[in-house]
Amino acid sequence: MKRFSTFNAVSLTAGFAFLYLPILLLILYSFNAGRSVAVWGGWSTKWYASVFSNQQLLDAAWITLKVAFLSASVATILGTMAALALARHGRFAGRTLFSGMVYAPLVMPEVITGLSLLLLFVSINVDRGFWTIVLAHITFTMCFVAVVVQSRLVSFDRSIEEAALDLGCTPFMTFFRITLPLILPAVISSWMLAFTLSLDDLVISSFTTGPGATTLPMKIYSDVRLGVKPEINAVCSMMVAVVTVTVIIASIMTKRQEVERERAERLAQTKS
Amino acid sequence: MTNTNHRWIVRAIPYLWMLVLFFIPFIIVFKISLSSPEIAQPPYSPTFDPFVDGWSETFARFAEFTSANYLRLFVDSIYVSSYLSSIWIAGSSTVMMLFIAYPLAYGMARAPKSWRPTLVMMVILPFWTSFLIRVYAWISILSEEGLLNSMLLSLGIIDEPLVILSTNAAVYIGILYSYLPFMVLPLYSALEKMDESLIEAAKDLGCTNIQAFWKVTFPLSLPGVIAGCFLVFIPAVGEFVIPDLLGGSDTVMIGKTMWEEFFNNRDWPAASAVAIALLIVLMIPIMIFQNNQAKQQDMG
Known part of the structure; x- marks a missing residue:
């Protein structure tokens, strides 16, 4: 079996140290008993306790979770439809504009997306707050969903879909019986991507929010501007923990599904 | 086929959504960038309306206000210097990123096969x-009484704390750190697809390791290099969080200027003009990126 060469081992170690050390330090110092960020004052969980007695932080966290759940769910449906259109509908009228609108938000600076959505909401006179943040988040996360699902759609064998259509399935049934089960891992992971992108967003939320809707990143941002606080370290560590656990569980789940699918496919081939 | 009649609904819904919430807003931004600021709610007054004034009047005013709002972008040195320094900071950090990301991606692509999914996962995580958390983590590392300084001081490498936070150096570190996965992943997928026997062939034909890299490996990884550079450069130009939290008062980047124009000065027309100008600057790289992306998707 092939081993790591020295050069590769060094570049991997250095690269991953750069990626992980700052986050590990952040987590470590959230357990620091002292107020300082550089002097270790012994282990303590008091900052975690103070997070749970901070009503403002808890409210912000609850709003953020609701926004993320709603927007990720709608974005997954819309993004999957967009992916189907791009991967299966051939050259329909206005395809160039459509694919442009799907790919542009992936790289569009957030300040521009945020400002343009705000000006839309102002000019049609809607009250800004929870729902405008949800609309904004659906809009930018559905593009990420579309790209992830599309790459799964182009990679699988279309003849299965065609067979189902030939055997009298309606396109609607074909999608739910054949296509959806096959792209399900991609759909689930794109929901999670949309969910974490929404959890994470500061800039677009700041533009599109109104009175009464402060998300957790907005709260963290305004606190950080006043200086580093151990309490914020604790909040951040908890967010990192939640995301890490979800991602690892999801990747194990999709991996198992893939293994099972491959086995089923192999079985089908040997029988035929 | 008769049952394909309703297929258009599948694309009509996301199409309509993106038209209303992505495309039309840009037209509104453009319109407001041509209006004059006002102390009111909302803080601008439309300067023209073709349906009320008629088109010839509209065009006359259009010309007038283009000169007012957009010329300001060229005359006022804060805008010019923010554009230039944003492009400079984003461009030079993209190049630095390539040097950091390439060895990492190369190491991943040449790792034993069973390791690769785990390594990819570790980059994505x-x-x-x-x-925001990743940027925030650097504040406590780079600040004057932060971890880096206290470590260097206790090791006796430096005598007095280095000032890194609130300088452009901190902005570079922030960009390099936050955008690293965007560069590593496209590089990795280009390098991983490569047939390793090509390198063996090059070596058999008398290439040294370095020659083989420059003549075979690097040219074959170019699609990944291009994709990675755009994925880093375009968002970095408009970056707001990093220059705001890690940079100092002398760090001017266009995203920050626009944010301040909007939230602090409440000058919506100026912020809109800055946004449109930024969009024009980024239009060409965004279009190249989209073309590249669409081509790769179509190839599968």
Whole structure:
């Protein structure tokens, strides 16, 4: 079996140290008993306790979770439809504009997306707050969903879909019986991507929010501007923990599904 | 086929959504960039309306206000210097990023096959954790009484704390750190697809390791290099969080200027003009990126 060469081992170690050390330090110092960020004052969980007695932080966290759940769910449906259109509908009228609108938000600076959505909401006179943040988040996360699902759609064998259509399935049934089960891992992971992108967003939320809707990143941002606080370290560590656990569980789940699918496919081939 | 009649609904819904919430807003931004600021709610007054004034009047005013709002972008040195320094900071950090990301991606692509999914996962994982948190983590490392300085001081490498936070150096570190996965992943997928026997062939034909790299490996990884550079450069130009939290008062980047114009000065027309100008600057790289992306998707 092939081993790591020295050069590769060094570049991997250095690269991953750069990626992980700052986050590990952040987590470590959230357990620091002292107020300082550089002097270790012994282990303590008091900052975690103070997070749970901070009503403002808890409210912000609850709003953020609701926004993320709603927007990720709608974005997954819309993004999957967009992916189907791009991967299966051939050259329909206005395809160039459509694919442009799907790919542009992936790289569009957030300040521009945020400002343009705000000006839309102002000019049609809607009250800004929870729902405008949800609309904004659906809009930018559905593009990420579309790209992830599309790459799964182009990679699988279309003849299965065609067979189902030939055997009298309606396109609607074909999608739910054949296509959806096959792209399900991609759909689930794109929901999670949309969910974490929404959890994470500061800039677009700041533009599109109104009175009464402060998300957790907005709260963290305004606190950080006043200086580093151990309490914020604790909040951040908890967010990192939640995301890490979800991602690892999801990747194990999709991996198992893939293994099972491959086995089923192999079985089908040997029988035929 | 008769049952394909309703297929258009599948694309009509997301199409309509993106038209209303992505495309039309840009037209509104453009319109407001041509209006004059006002102390009111909302803080601008439309300067023209073709349906009320008629088209010839509209065009006359259009010309007038283009000169007012957009010329300001060229005359006022804060805008010019923010554009230039944004492009400079984003461009030079993209190049630095290539030097950091390439060895990492190369190491991943040449790792034993069973390791690769785990390594990819390890690159993606920090990307899933909040951007804000990753930037925030550097504040306590780089500040004057931060971890880096206290470590260097106690090791006796430096005598007095280095000032890194609130300088452009901190902005570079922040960009390099936050955008690293965007560069590593496209590089990795280009390098991983490569047939390793090509390198053996090059070596058999008398290439040294370095020659083989420059003549075979690097040219074959170019699609990944291009994709990675755009994925880093375009968002970095408009970056707001990093220059705001890690940079100092002398760090001017266009995203920050626009934010301040909007939230602090409440000058919506000026902020809109800055946004449109930024969009024009980024239009060409965004279009190249989209073309590249669409081509790769179509190829599968």
